Amino acid sequence: MELQLRAGEVVALAGDNGAGKSTLIKVISGVGPADRGVIEWEGRPVHIKRPHDAQTLGIATVYQDLAMCDNLDIVGNLFLGREIDRVGVLDEVEMERRARELMRTLSIRIPDVRMPVAALSAGQRQAVAISRSLMGSPRVLLLDEPTAALGVEQTSHLLDLIEQVRDRGMAVLLISHNMGDIKAVADRVAVLRLGRNNGLFDVSTASQEQIISSITGAADNAVAHRTTGTEEAWP
Amino acid sequence: MSGSEPSRRVGPRGGIGAGTATPGRGPRTRGWHQSLKGYADDVRGRVRDGEHGPVSAILGLVVIWIVFQTLDSNFLSPRNLSNLSVDIVGTGLVAVGIVFVLLIGEIDLSVGSVSGLSGAVFAVLNVNYGLPEWIAVIVAVVSGAAVGALHGVFFARIGVPAFVVTLAGLLIWNGLTLYLLGASGTINIDQSGLVASLTSRYFGAHAAAYGLAGLGTAGYLLAAVRHRNRNRAAGMPFRPAGGIWLRGGVLAVLAFGAAYTLNQFQGLPLALLIFLVVLVVSDYVLRRTRYGRRVYALGGGPEAARRAGVGVERVRITMFMLSGTLAAVGGLFVASGLTSASPTTARAAGSGMLLINAIAAAVIGGTSLFGGRGSPWSVLLGVLVIGSIASGMTLLGIEDSIQFMITGGVLLAAVAADSLSRRTDRLRGGRPRAG
Numbered sequence: 001m002e003l004q005l006r007a008g009e010v011v012a013l014a015g016d017n018g019a020g021k022s023t024l025i026k027v028i029s030g031v032g033p034a035d036r037g038v039i040e041w042e043g044r045p046v047h048i049k050r051p052h053d054a055q056t057l058g059i060a061t062v063y064q065d066l067a068m069c070d071n072l073d074i075v076g077n078l079f080l081g082r083e084i085d086r087v088g089v090l091d092e093v094e095m096e097r098r099a100r101e102l103m104r105t106l107s108i109r110i111p112d113v114r115m116p117v118a119a120l121s122a123g124q125r126q127a128v129a130i131s132r133s134l135m136g137s138p139r140v141l142l143l144d145e146p147t148a149a150l151g152v153e154q155t156s157h158l159l160d161l162i163e164q165v166r167d168r169g170m171a172v173l174l175i176s177h178n179m180g181d182i183k184a185v186a187d188r189v190a191v192l193r194l195g196r197n198n199g200l201f202d203v204s205t206a207s208q209e210q211i212i213s214s215i216t217g218a219a220d221n222a223v224a225h226r227t228t229g230t231e232e233a234w235p
Numbered sequence: 236m237s238g239s240e241p242s243r244r245v246g247p248r249g250g251i252g253a254g255t256a257t258p259g260r261g262p263r264t265r266g267w268h269q270s271l272k273g274y275a276d277d278v279r280g281r282v283r284d285g286e287h288g289p290v291s292a293i294l295g296l297v298v299i300w301i302v303f304q305t306l307d308s309n310f311l312s313p314r315n316l317s318n319l320s321v322d323i324v325g326t327g328l329v330a331v332g333i334v335f336v337l338l339i340g341e342i343d344l345s346v347g348s349v350s351g352l353s354g355a356v357f358a359v360l361n362v363n364y365g366l367p368e369w370i371a372v373i374v375a376v377v378s379g380a381a382v383g384a385l386h387g388v389f390f391a392r393i394g395v396p397a398f399v400v401t402l403a404g405l406l407i408w409n410g411l412t413l414y415l416l417g418a419s420g421t422i423n424i425d426q427s428g429l430v431a432s433l434t435s436r437y438f439g440a441h442a443a444a445y446g447l448a449g450l451g452t453a454g455y456l457l458a459a460v461r462h463r464n465r466n467r468a469a470g471m472p473f474r475p476a477g478g479i480w481l482r483g484g485v486l487a488v489l490a491f492g493a494a495y496t497l498n499q500f501q502g503l504p505l506a507l508l509i510f511l512v513v514l515v516v517s518d519y520v521l522r523r524t525r526y527g528r529r530v531y532a533l534g535g536g537p538e539a540a541r542r543a544g545v546g547v548e549r550v551r552i553t554m555f556m557l558s559g560t561l562a563a564v565g566g567l568f569v570a571s572g573l574t575s576a577s578p579t580t581a582r583a584a585g586s587g588m589l590l591i592n593a594i595a596a597a598v599i600g601g602t603s604l605f606g607g608r609g610s611p612w613s614v615l616l617g618v619l620v621i622g623s624i625a626s627g628m629t630l631l632g633i634e635d636s637i638q639f640m641i642t643g644g645v646l647l648a649a650v651a652a653d654s655l656s657r658r659t660d661r662l663r664g665g666r667p668r669a670g
Contacts, residue, residue, distance in 0.1 A: 097469045
C-alpha cells in the first residue's frame with residue numbers, strides 16, 4: 001500500500017476491522033516496525049525501528065488507550081518523560097506555566113491543570129493526550145480512533161482541535177470509523193482494505209457512498225462476489 | 236510526636252499539602268479568600284472521596300492515645316512517648332522501604348528477613364571476626380542493597396512476580412541469618428558501640444529538640460512562601476498567605492509540643508533524628524526530582540510510563556534496592572534496641588511480625604497497595620499508630636497472642652479501607668472535585 005501525508009493537511013485513514021489501519025499506525029510510530037517497505041521523510045528514506053526514532057523525526061502518536069498516568073496531575077502527564085528541572089529539581093512553576101499556556105493556545109477548557117487525570121472526562125483526557133503529543137512540536141500527528149469514546153459535544157471540540165493543529169502546519173493522520181468525523185475534518189481519505197490501498201478520495205468531491213463502498217468493497221463484492229463464487233462452484 | 240504535619244498529603248497526586256511542590260488543587264479551586272473554609276472543605280472532600288488515609292489515621296491515633304491513657308495513666312508520660320519515638324524507628328525505616336516498592340505497585344515480603352540478616356551480618360563481622368564497627372555496618376547495609384537488587388533483577392528482568400520473588404527471599408534470607416548465627420547462637424553487641432548508640436543516644440540539651448522543631452517549621456514556611464512568590468511572579472494562582480501561616484502554625488505547635496515532651500525525658504533521640512532525616516530526604520526525592528516523578532508514573536500506569544520513555548526496568552530494580560537497603564538499616568536499629576542478634580529474634584523476624592508491622596504502617600498512613608499513591612510521610616503516622624498499639628498493650632500486660640490478633644486486624648482494616656477507596660475510584664471513573 002502507499003500513503004502520502006503533506007504538511008497542513010488532515011488525511012483520514014478508513015477501513016473495516018482488520019484492514020490494517022492499526023498496523024500501519026504501529027509501523028509509522030515505531031511500535032511495530034515493518035518487515036518490508038520504505039518510509040520517506042521529506043523525500044529521503046528513513047528507518048523507524050523504535051518509538052524513539054519516530055519521536056526524533058517529529059512524529060507524535062496518540063494511541064486509542066491514551067496512555068496516561070491516572071494518579072498524576074495534568075502537568076505531570078504533559079511533561080512525563082520530558083520534565084523541566086533546575087539542577088535536578090523539578091521546576092513545577094515553569095511546567096505549570098507552560099501547561100497553562102498550551103491549554104490556552106489550544107483553547108482547551110480545563111478547570112485546573114493540577115487536577116489528577118483520573119478526575120477528567122473522556123473528552124478532556126483526549127484533549128490532554130493530544131496536547132501532550134504536541135509538546136515536542138512534532139510535524140506529524142497520528143490519532144488512533146480519537147472520537148471513539150466521546151459524546152457529540154466532546155467530538156466537536158476534538159474536531160476543532162484537529163483543525164487547529166492542521167492550521168499550525170502539521171500533517172494529521174486520523175484513523176476513524178466515523179464517516180461524519182471524516183467528512184467534517186479530513187481533506188483526503190485513504191481507504192485500506194485487507195492490507196491494501198482501496199482508493200484515495202478527496203473529501204470535498206467524493207460522495208459518502210463512494211467512500212463506504214470502497215471500505216466495504218461493495219463495488220466488487222456483495223452481489224458480484226456471489227455470482228462469481230457461484231460460477232466457480234458450478235462451472 | 237515529632238516534627239511532621241499530619242494534614243500534609245504529599246505526592247504528585249496534588250494533595251493539600253504538596254506544600255513546597257505541587258500547589259494544592261483543593262483550596263485553590265475553591266476560592267482564595269476563604270482559605271480556612273477551603274481547607275476544611277478539602278479535608279471533607281478527601282474523606283468523602285475515599286482518600287481518607289491520613290485523616291482517618293490521625294483520628295485513629297487520637298482515639299488510641301485516649302483509650303490507652305484512660306486505661307493506664309503512664310501511657311502519655313514523657314518517658315513512654317520518648318521510648319515510643321525510639322521504638323518505632325526500626326519498623327519505620329523498614330516501612331519507608333516498603334513505601335518505595337508500594338508506589339510502583341509491587342510488594343516486598345522479604346524486608347523482615349533482610350533486616351534480620353543485616354543485624355546478623357553486623358554482629359558476626361564485628362563481634363566474631365573483630366572487624367571495626369563502621370566496616371561491619373557498611374557491609375550489613377550493602378548486603379541489604381545487594382539482596383534488594385537481586386530481587387529487583389528477578390522481578391524486572393526475568394519477570395517473576397514480585398510477591399513470589401520476595402516470598403522466596405523471606406525464607407532464603409531468614410535461613411541465611413540462622414546459618415550465620417548457627418555457630419555462635421546469640422551474639423551480644425558492644426553496649427557502648429556505634430550501633431548500640433543508634434537507639435541509646437539522646438541529645439540532652441534542650442536546644443537540640445527545640446532547634447530541630449524550629450528548623451523544621453522555618454524550612455516549611457520558607458519553602459512554601461518561596462513557592463508562592465514564584466507562582467505569583469509567573470502570574471499563576473498561588474496559595475493564600477493565610478493558608479501557609481495556618482499550616483505553618485499547626486506544624487509549629489506539633490513540632491514544639493513533641494520537642495517539649497522529649498525534653499521532659501532525655502532530650503532528642505538520635506534514632507528519631509535519623510528517621511526524620513530519612514523521611515525528609517526520601518519525600519524530597521520522590522516529590523521534587525525527575526526520578527521520583529517517574530516512580531509515581533510507573534505506579535499510575537506502567538504502559539504510559541514506558542511509552543513516555545521511563546526506564547521501567549531500572550526504576551523497578553532501584554526501588555527494590557532501596558527497599559532492601561532501608562530494611563538493612565532498620566535491622567541495625569532493631570539489633571541496636573535489643574543489643575544483640577539472636578536466632579530467636581531471627582526466627583521472629585522470619586515469622587513476619589516486622590514485615591506485617593511495616594506494611595501496616597505504610598498502608599495505615601495512606602500509601603496505597605495498588606501503586607502510585609502515598610508518601611514516605613504516611614509511614615510516620617502509620618508507625619505511630621502501630622507503635623502506640625504495641626506500646627499500650629505491652630504497658631497493660633496483654634499477651635503476645637492477643638497482640639498478634641489485634642495487629643493483624645488493624646492491618647486488614649487498613650488494607651480494606653484502601654481497597655474500598657480504590658473501588659469508589661473505579662465506580663466513579665475518577666474523583667471529580669472541580670466543582
